[in-house]
Amino acid sequence: MVVNRVLEVTLVELGRVGLERLSVPEVAERAGVNKTSVYRRWPTKQHLVKAALQQSMEATTRPPETGALGSDLASLASSLAEFITSPTGLGIVRTVMADGDSAEAKALTATMWRGPARDLPRAALEQAISRGELKPDTDVELLLFTVAGAIMHRVFIERARVDDAWLKRLVKLLSEGAGKKPGRHHARSM
Amino acid sequence: MVVNRVLEVTLVELGRVGLERLSVPEVAERAGVNKTSVYRRWPTKQHLVKAALQQSMEATTRPPETGALGSDLASLASSLAEFITSPTGLGIVRTVMADGDSAEAKALTATMWRGPARDLPRAALEQAISRGELKPDTDVELLLFTVAGAIMHRVFIERARVDDAWLKRLVKLLSEGAGKKPGRHHARSM
DNA sequence: ACGCCTTTGCAACTCGAAGTTGCGAAGCGA
């Protein structure tokens, strides 16, 4: 089918040139398809991008990816990093962040974070809590988002590689914290 | 002068509609200026945006803003949040992240993170270390970037408010860590 | 094989926004 090839190319293009410079005719050409065929299914660039992102979310969150983690913080961060740096992830993040129109973007974001994509990492962290690796009162969602945010900053702002060494530092910071606790009287967690 | 008004409007527009939908003629109209006057100074949209971002960086990093912090983690996070959620910050982040062309974007990012914008928070954190509020071996840059990344995720992905309550949770996570070991033996996270 | 329906390719078209140009009118310092 033409559909899959076009959507796949769309994702790659999103990650490559961003939403701004994404051209429907060019996507068609790279997919080896006439632009008319693309326009008939997806009237505008926005529709095409939306479809591409939605399919990729369904495709990548069903099986493993974000979910195939050993369920400690390190492997969770690793999985998240792998997802964000994938063509799909690059396209999604770039697109969602670039679009100031909150209506579309917010709906898309909501779609993204429903289902396995949200529940699996969450469950993994809660499992880590019950295994005693994390504090019982850990703010799971915040921790998850902070990892994602740090990776995003690394990729999009610093434009540096997300390698194991860096991930290790990130995990260390998030698990141990930066505050100087040892040897102080300190208002312990409630 | 016309210049200042145009660049200011450009920043606001960047934060409002993003780079994708930013229109030079519309910027001109909102600034109460003829589009020809804009085009004469800045040949293309890219030039205009670049100029607007550069000026705003110079304007916002000289005096207080990111630097006017009481120098502990909480006020640093607060300052960073204020900057990122400002029209300027929104415009910068959106633009830099949306542009897949690494040449332009990377140069811009490099420009942004040079000078006071980079040094002041860094100095603040190191000061906090010497005051004994943070661990001596704290990864200052990583901590700084993680705070920024978390805020970005909050603003652009979750699209939720960055208020004091949330900032407090973030600071708590980053200073105490999520790992279950109150300062006992050393770094052995994985 | 036949007809039927849908999908695709192709080329020519419309349309609107981006960016250009020439000229005339202000502004402003000497």
Next chain:
DNA sequence: TCGCTTCGCAACTTCGAGTTGCAAAGGCGT
């Protein structure tokens, strides 16, 4: 007043997005 620069204005060119009509496949049941 002169001379230089900057701005407004309107008409223009250009280019890419999206459209349309038609013909050529392709799939599918009979």
